[in-house]
Amino acid sequence: MPQQPVRIAPSILSADFAKLGEEVRAIDAAGADYIHIDVMDGHFVPNITIGPSVVKALRPHTDKPFDVHLMIAPVDPYIEAFAEAGADIITVHPESGPHLHRTVQKIKCLGKKAGVSLNPATPIEVLDYILPDLDLVLVMSVNPGFGGQSFIESQLEKIAKIRKRIDLLGKQIDLEVDGGITTGTIGDAVAAGADVLVAGTATFKGGPDMYAANIQALKDLGLKATGGSKA
Ligand code: DX5
Numbered sequence: 001m002p003q004q005p006v007r008i009a010p011s012i013l014s015a016d017f018a019k020l021g022e023e024v025r026a027i028d029a030a031g032a033d034y035i036h037i038d039v040m041d042g043h044f045v046p047n048i049t050i051g052p053s054v055v056k057a058l059r060p061h062t063d064k065p066f067d068v069h070l071m072i073a074p075v076d077p078y079i080e081a082f083a084e085a086g087a088d089i090i091t092v093h094p095e096s097g098p099h100l101h102r103t104v105q106k107i108k109c110l111g112k113k114a115g116v117s118l119n120p121a122t123p124i125e126v127l128d129y130i131l132p133d134l135d136l137v138l139v140m141s142v143n144p145g146f147g148g149q150s151f152i153e154s155q156l157e158k159i160a161k162i163r164k165r166i167d168l169l170g171k172q173i174d175l176e177v178d179g180g181i182t183t184g185t186i187g188d189a190v191a192a193g194a195d196v197l198v199a200g201t202a203t204f205k206g207g208p209d210m211y212a213a214n215i216q217a218l219k220d221l222g223l224k225a226t227g228g229s230k231a
């Protein structure tokens with residue numbers, strides 16, 4: 001399927017963790033399309049964030065899709081817990097378990113949408129025999145582990161190549177880009193073919209009064225990059 005409308009997935013990694021429920025309600029009201037939840041284990045990536053009990057606690061605060069990005073290894077033993085906690089999309093890294101196909105099937109058997117995430121040095125060939133089974137491909141435009149890093153330009157070529165593969169396949173698969181998305185980089189990512197943009201720092205900067213304007217600024221620039229006019 002061709003590129004879908006530009007959607008913004010604020011990463012709550014940049015939210016105030018002392019009031020996460022409130023923050024999720026605020027980004028929902030501010031126009032977030034997905035709520036991006038970064039799960040880190042201090043093993044697969046050098047940082048520790050949140051687990052299924054936090055996802056479950058946040059679930060009543062919004063009806064927007066929970067886009068759960070698992071940066072944990074092994075990943076398989078925890079998929080069910082995140083599904084039960086209220087994840088809508090569960091995204092895994094191919095390096096986080098021995099059998100990617102089995103992991104993806106497990107997510108789908110639980111009735112959830114399945115995503116695969118590619119680290120900056122992970123080649124697109126990892127998608128060769130799994131793309132038709134996916135609902136989302138996540139291109140990491142920073143090394144996973146932390147918010148606030150700079151966009152790695154080499155990933156633009158990767159985004160464009162994956163865009164072509166999705167178009168050729170003709171299936172509705174989100175092409176999400178994660179890391180370093182700002183008003184300065186979103187245009188290039190969308191022009192390369194991305195249609196879901198994760199934005200942590202760029203959403204939460206300036207505090208709650210700015211969330212709606214921050215999200216709208218990203219959407220406007222994304223739309224402009226697809227050749228559309230202001231939303
Ligand atoms: C990094 C995470 C990202 C990160 C994005 O490992 O997967 O979702 O929070 O943060 P920003 O938008 O600040 O680069």
Ligand code: ZN
Nearest residue numbers: 038069178198
């Ligand atoms: Zn993420």
